[in-house]
Amino acid sequence: MKSSWPTTSALELIGFSFHLMNDDWRTKRSSYVYHLGEVMNIQASFLKAEHAAIRLVMDSCVVTLEPNAASVPRYVFVQNHGCLVDSIVPDSSARFMPRKLNHVLQMQMDAFRFHENHRNAVYITCHLKIVEMELNIMNKACTYSGNGDNRVQHCVAWSHYCSWLNSV
Numbered sequence: 001m002k003s004s005w006p007t008t009s010a011l012e013l014i015g016f017s018f019h020l021m022n023d024d025w026r027t028k029r030s031s032y033v034y035h036l037g038e039v040m041n042i043q044a045s046f047l048k049a050e051h052a053a054i055r056l057v058m059d060s061c062v063v064t065l066e067p068n069a070a071s072v073p074r075y076v077f078v079q080n081h082g083c084l085v086d087s088i089v090p091d092s093s094a095r096f097m098p099r100k101l102n103h104v105l106q107m108q109m110d111a112f113r114f115h116e117n118h119r120n121a122v123y124i125t126c127h128l129k130i131v132e133m134e135l136n137i138m139n140k141a142c143t144y145s146g147n148g149d150n151r152v153q154h155c156v157a158w159s160h161y162c163s164w165l166n167s168v
Contacts, residue, residue: 014046018043035111039110042108044126046128047103055131056102057141058105060081061127063075063122064123065122067125073117081137081139082141087143094143
């Protein structure tokens with residue numbers, strides 16, 4: 001049996017991209033300027049061989065005022081191997097978009113500013129993973145309902161694992 005998983009040398013050649021996109025998701029946004037509350041369309045992807053049975057997942061993401069992901073203040077908006085915790089906030093528009101391609105992951109979230117900080121720039125740092133297509137609770141993209149009950153509304157993975165999250 002031959003594995004479809006790329007070899008180590010093939011993994012070293014994979015190119016990732018991370019872009020702010022226009023509302024149509026077809027083109028990159030030309031401006032990085034957002035007003036408070038505007039929806040940001042964020043797209044992560046990688047170039048892959050057509051035969052590879054692999055998918056992109058967003059393990060965690062953080063927003064900071066400095067390029068260092070460990071700096072303070074920071075706001076973690078994806079955690080627990082793909083849970084979009086920003087979507088728990090009432091009236092948040094944060095959500096993972098339904099997946100169309102396994103090597104592309106799209107999400108939306110509201111533009112914001114750190115409390116009592118008037119800087120005009122923030123840094124988004126995400127830990128992306130390329131994983132095999134096997135069932136695994138560590139590889140998901142889940143959005144919560146945002147109505148205060150912390151229930152998973154939509155999960156871009158396998159419904160069995162997302163149902164399990166509701167019972168936690």
